[in-house]
Amino acid sequence: AGIEEVPGALTYLYLSDPAAGVIWRYAFDEFNGLTPYGLLARADGDAARFVHIPSGMARDWNNHLLVCDPDTMRNWVIRFDSTPDETDPELRGLAATFLPLPVCSPEAAADEYVLGNAAACGQTDWTGGTSTQLGEFNAPRDAAIDGLGRIFVADTGNHRIQRLYPSG
Numbered sequence: 001a002g003i004e005e006v007p008g009a010l011t012y013l014y015l016s017d018p019a020a021g022v023i024w025r026y027a028f029d030e031f032n033g034l035t036p037y038g039l040l041a042r043a044d045g046d047a048a049r050f051v052h053i054p055s056g057m058a059r060d061w062n063n064h065l066l067v068c069d070p071d072t073m074r075n076w077v078i079r080f081d082s083t084p085d086e087t088d089p090e091l092r093g094l095a096a097t098f099l100p101l102p103v104c105s106p107e108a109a110a111d112e113y114v115l116g117n118a119a120a121c122g123q124t125d126w127t128g129g130t131s132t133q134l135g136e137f138n139a140p141r142d143a144a145i146d147g148l149g150r151i152f153v154a155d156t157g158n159h160r161i162q163r164l165y166p167s168g
Contacts, residue, residue: 002083003027006037012082014040014065016054023054023067025084025091038084038091041067048078048095048113056142061149061166064096066115068153070139073128076116077140077153098167115153115164116140132158 003009009027013034016023021043026034041051052071060066065080079098084091095113103112103121110118110126117136119126130138138157145151149166 005084005086006035008032009035009037012037014057014082016057016067018053018055021052021054023051023057025082038088040065040080040082040093041078042090042092048110048118049092051078055140056154058143058145058151060145060151062096065093066143066145066151068140068143070137070141070156071128072130072139074116074118075128075130075137075140075157076114076118077137077143077151078114115151130157135162135164137162 006027008029011028013026013028014023023040025037025040027037028034043050043052051067051069052074053069055068055070058066065082067078067080069076069078079096080093081096082093085094097108097112099112109121111120117131137155140153141156142154143151151164153162155162
């Protein structure tokens, strides 16, 4: 998505860089190879658009990216529409909801954008941390999607792989 913004580009490549706290975006074409083209996300904020410790990534059924964030206060997997936001100087992507429409109004809650334990609609006392509950994580490090759209998350802190459904 958004590849038409880069003349001649065939695809984007995303590289997770936990040391820099960034997910880099490169455009690829046959003549120039990889060319830097902004960021998908960075670590310096608290909204769902930010990834504190970018880790494993997977492309889902809608060509959105799922990005693991094993930060000790998050422990979730964020869903991104990776189309570059042309209004953003860094061309970042936007967090995308798992549900077809946001449930909260006027702003969606964090749990609509992530898998794992996150602030729900109207919840003001949420605090992050690790969890052993089903559907929640302790250091999610990688994600994969199968042919049915099911999501598999390597929940390394809990020594398990969790299977979730596309609805979140």
